[in-house]
Amino acid sequence: MPVREDIRLMAGYHSPQVEAAVRLNTNESPFAPPGAWLRELQAELASVPFNRYPDRSARELRSALARFHDVTPEQVFCGNGSNEVIQCLLLAFGGPGRSVAVFEPTYAMHSHIARLTGTRVIAGRRDEEHMLDREDAKRIFDEHSPELVFLCSPNNPTGRVETRETVEWVLECSRGLVVVDEAYGQFAPWSALSLISSPTFAEMEPVRNGAVGSKAARLVVTRTFSKTWAMAAARLGYLIGHAGVVSACQEAALPYHLDAVKQLAGRLALEWKAEMDERIAMVVQERGRLLESMRELGLRVWPSDANFILFKPLDCDGRVLWEGLLERSVLVRDLTAWPELKGCLRVTVGTRDENSAFLAAVRECLG
Ligand code: PMP
DSSP: OOOOHHHHGGTSSSOOOOOSSESSSSOOOOOOOOOOHHHHHHHHHHHHOTOOHHHHHHHHHHHHHHHHHHSOGEEEEEESHHHHHHHHHHHHSTTTTTTEEEEEOOHHHHHHHHHTTTTTEEOBOOOOSSBOOOHHHHHHHHOOOOSEEEESSOOTTTTTOOOOHHHHHHEEEEEEEHEEEETGGSSSSSOOOHTTTTTTHHHHHOOBTTOOHHHHHHHEEEEEEESSSSGGGGEEEEEEEOOOHHHHHHHOTTOSSSHHHHHHHHHHHHGHHHHHHHHHHHHHHHHHHHHHHHHHHTTEOOOOOOSSEEEEEEOHHHOOOOOOOOHHTEEEEEEEEESGGTTTTTEOOOOHHHHHHHHHHHHHHHH
């Protein structure tokens, strides 16, 4: 039996899991989570009733996240990584006969998961600086009226955050759900969560006939524990949005999709915000050092509001540099085959030592 076409097409997408001493290809946190969190988790595991299914609606975790973001638990939906959150959104609001707008180049899983759920993908452009191209976006909203709009901010793999004005403009001009994917939100100077907690959002319209209507109710922000929380292995993500969106996602998710250990791990992690903020500050500081050093090495570098940097060698082929780095045991993300990013690579900000190793390897390759 032949494999579905859209699955076959994704065969080349995933980052190769090759051996390298310095792994700067998947935007993880370079730091382990706090040791005290792990000890607390280990202690609490003793009282998990493993013979029972977990809390189906993850009440304690959702309440903890609600307190953390100053919203209500009914506005929080959790999934196995933000990828599953995105999948549930698409299952609930996309599907056959419906469409989603994405703006390329962007996180490839948005359109991949959309296709898997039978949702038509309408791909818009970004401008020279990789920001949303309003003219193209307006054309798409007017012509296709997509049920969902994905804004990745900061955008992976380009790194820039969209402005508050842009997010408000998209809410104004489109009529579907506006999903701001903030997997890297904590590294950026502002978050669309600030719109959700603003007073206008407190008076959200109720859902009528299963449809989510008002501008405020159409904004959804997705977040993950995989990056800033240094918990990629736990596979935990969530969204903050209207209660109607949350209950629709709950319907779309499989029963008991969030295991008890994950619910516990996430809830306990939220008590370590100061440690997370420290890790973010270290990454942001190293990002600045990397950006400056990479420019000095003569690379074309794009500004970043995330924990990674998009770059391109000017005097050699991007793929050749990627191979040269790998020979020196430094693994970065190869984007050279992406149509809008010809010759580009992406490096995740690592520890100070990892970043120095990356810079030394680049210097050797270019020298
Ligand atoms: N959104 C974006 C923009 C990402 O880059 C990633 C991870 N690469 C995800 C979502 C998914 O993250 P996770 O499923 O680990 O939460």
